[in-house]
Amino acid sequence: MPELPEVEVTMQEISPLLMGATIEGVWSSGKDLREPIGPGVMALVGARVLRVSRRAKFIVVETSQGILLMHLGMSGHMRMPGRGEERERHDHFELQLKDRHSLRLNDTRRFGLVRYFRDLGELGAYPAFAALGPEPLGEGFTPRTLHAALRRRHLPIKQAIMDSKVVVGVGNIYASESLFAARLDPRRPASSLTPIECGRLCAAIKRILAEAIRNNGTTFDSFSDALGDIGHYVEQLRVYGRRGRACPNCGRAIESVTLGGRSTFFCPACQR
Numbered sequence: 016m017p018e019l020p021e022v023e024v025t026m027q028e029i030s031p032l033l034m035g036a037t038i039e040g041v042w043s044s045g046k047d048l049r050e051p052i053g054p055g056v057m058a059l060v061g062a063r064v065l066r067v068s069r070r071a072k073f074i075v076v077e078t079s080q081g082i083l084l085m086h087l088g089m090s091g092h093m094r095m096p097g098r099g100e101e102r103e104r105h106d107h108f109e110l111q112l113k114d115r116h117s118l119r120l121n122d123t124r125r126f127g128l129v130r131y132f133r134d135l136g137e138l139g140a141y142p143a144f145a146a147l148g149p150e151p152l153g154e155g156f157t158p159r160t161l162h163a164a165l166r167r168r169h170l171p172i173k174q175a176i177m178d179s180k181v182v183v184g185v186g187n188i189y190a191s192e193s194l195f196a197a198r199l200d201p202r203r204p205a206s207s208l209t210p211i212e213c214g215r216l217c218a219a220i221k222r223i224l225a226e227a228i229r230n231n232g233t234t235f236d237s238f239s240d241a242l243g244d245i246g247h248y249v250e251q252l253r254v255y256g257r258r259g260r261a262c263p264n265c266g267r268a269i270e271s272v273t274l275g276g277r278s279t280f281f282c283p284a285c286q287r
């Protein structure tokens with residue numbers, strides 16, 4: 016499943032194609048994704064792209080005629096095919112750009128999202144968007160805000176940092192990796208973290224996500240970025256998926272537990 020680094024990589028790759036482009040046509044397969052692709056997207060025909068950004072795992076395309084919000088869901092990826100290039104199976108949405116390649120969303124499992132908003136106000140009121148916590152790589156995510164968010168949460172810290180109200184975009188892989196980097200036991204109650212431990216965790220989340228972005232994200236099953244490359248971060252995972260193998264710090268066997276229904280990996284010696 017694409018996590019934040021994969022979405023950031025995708026956004027950075029499609030941005031040069033989209034910036035300043037005029038949208039000549041909009042095509043959809045007619046199949047529902049997470050929800051139907053509404054007829055509202057047709058309002059984008061003739062629009063000029065002004066800004067491309069990422070918020071949590073959403074890609075936000077601001078144009079002169081409204082905003083396009085896209086989400087890759089479980090299996091989505093973007094391609095930039097040339098004019099006349101045939102569509103592939105599971106292509107569900109396409110922006111045709113004047114004098115440029117097109118942008119296509121391919122989504123095998125169809126949990127992605129394509130949605131039109133008239134303006135930023137309407138987007139801000141969209142419930143899935145309005146409830147989002149701070150961006151992990153942004154200035155709004157600090158040891159202090161993290162400590163404040165965790166103080167009253169008694170569930171395991173691993174689950175707490177995967178809650179998008181605490182911080183957005185820390186998925187299952189990066190939660191395990193960040194807690195290992197911060198030397199914190201994923202099973203500890205979130206409320207038990209001291210301000211100093213929150214400082215370590217905040218720094219670890221930022222570092223791990225930035226590293227993953229530099230390495231083009233992590234590929235497990237279906238993710239490939241918009242240029243067709245696969246992510247390389249998988250080679251750098253220290254605990255995730257490594258149960259029984261040696262901890263890269265101390266050599267003891269990595270253990271795994273299930274927290275909130277998700278596999279969690281940690282070193283019982285290094286993480287307290």
Ligand SMILES: [Zn+2]
Nearest residue numbers: 262265282285
């Ligand atoms: Zn260890």
